[in-house]
Amino acid sequence: MKYIGYFVFLVAFIVIFVPVTILGGVGEGIKLPVILNKFPIVTDNNVKEIAKIDSNIKVKMFDVKNNKVIELDLEDYVAGVVSAEMPVSFNIEALKAQAIAARTFVIANMISLGGSGCNKHQGVDVCSDVHCQAWISKEERLKLWDANSALENWNKIMEAVESTKGLVITYNGEIAKHIKYHSTSGGKTEDSRYVFGYQEPYLVSVESPYEEVAPNYITTVVMSKKEFIRRMKELSPNINLSEGRLANQIKILEWTEGGRVNRIKIGDKEFTGIDVRWAMGLKSAAFTIKIDTKNVTFTVKGYGHGVGMSQWGANQMGKRGYSYEDIIKHYYRGVEIQKIEDVLKLGQQP
Ligand SMILES: [Zn+2]
Known part of the structure; x- marks a missing residue:
């Protein structure tokens, strides 16, 4: 017991x-x-599961960061541009529109297809810099994203590229030669002739609504009168300006169709809005100027040259249910979206 x-x-x-x-x-x-x-470790092996898009068109690109020429499959190149040029958080239709714009730009530039290539680095179709189109390698892109969302992000980029595979923008049955895009128009895009000096029927000024949410919709730059004069003298060494009379020495003479400064008189000289934009470090040429006793204040609308597709505008259109086709046809007037093969065949006909 x-x-x-x-x-x-x-x-x-x-x-x-x-x-x-x-x-x-x-x-x-x-x-x-x-x-x-x-915290999954993202390596190249992890993303192998994602379909690789094959293309028989090769892009010769000068990789600015690594200072060497590399050859890429067209669609791989496009994925690298989409992920460098547009935030992955943007609406999928905007990302698709970006893929088509990026693809059209490089096809129009390709030396083997009669394009003139990158005019900064000889013998290549494009460079990896914003000079042509910003491009980032998949490995680098994955490292820069938060590891929690890197795979999902890359899949989203691939979806945008894959679902528009081989599609390009055409005008009158030919590849559109001057596809331009920018971050934020500020409400209205610009006609190409004011910025690039040439006219294209598809690069005219159009309304770009819903952009108010963009981070650079309106920015201000404030500098002392002294600094303003110093910068103007860098632009034009013989310019005649005085701090005391500055308020009467600046006059906007002409606006562009897209609401940017076209011609402006400063002191005894005349400038373009674009000259002043770069001299003063403004985000666009859509600016107004206020001069008080101490400072010069620029109020600036939008970010970028303003020609072609506004990326923020595209995102907002996508969020409102517009398709990539709607977006492209809104920002590039009178264009069509076609398969590369069909367009190149058309081009070969006598
Ligand atoms: Zn370039």
Whole structure:
């Protein structure tokens, strides 16, 4: 009978303490993989599952960062441009429109297809810089994103590229030669003749609504009168300006169709709005100037040259249910979207 006491004690011990110990241990144990899952290590192998898009067109690109020429499959190049030129958080229809714009730009530039290539680096179709189109490698892009969302982000880029594979913008059955885009128009895009000096029927000024949410919809730049004069003298060494009379020495003479400064008189000289934009470090040429006793204040609308597709405008259109086709046909007037093969065949006809 004296063993019963030990037996009860043993059972009680097993029932109460052992599960606590085991569960506690398991509890600790399962935390580790959970923590690891939160920070997946993203390597090239992880993304192999994502379909690789094959293309028989090769792009010769000067990789500015690594100072070497590399050859890329067209669609891989397009993915690198989309992920460098547009935030992945943008609406999928905007990303698709960006893919088509990027693809059209490079096809129009390709030396093997009669294009003139990058005019900054000889013998290549494009460079990886904003001079042509910004481009980033997949490896670098994955590293820059938060590891939690990197794979999902890359899949979204690939969806935009893959679903528009081989599509380009055409005008009158030919590849559109001057596809331009920019960050934020500020409400109205610009006619190409004011910025690039040539006219294209598809690069006319159009309304770009819903952009108010863009971070650079309106920016201000304030500088002392002294600094303003210093910068103007850098632009035009013989300019005649004085701090005391500055308010009467600046006059906007002409606006562009898209609401940017076309011609402006400063002191005894005349400038373009674009000259002043760069001299003063403004985000666009859509600016107004206010001069008080101490400072010169620029109020600036939009970000970029303003020609062609506004990326923020495209995102807002996408969010409102417009398709990539709607977006492209809104920003590039009178264009069509076609398969590269069909267009190149047309081009070969006598
Ligand atoms: Zn270039």
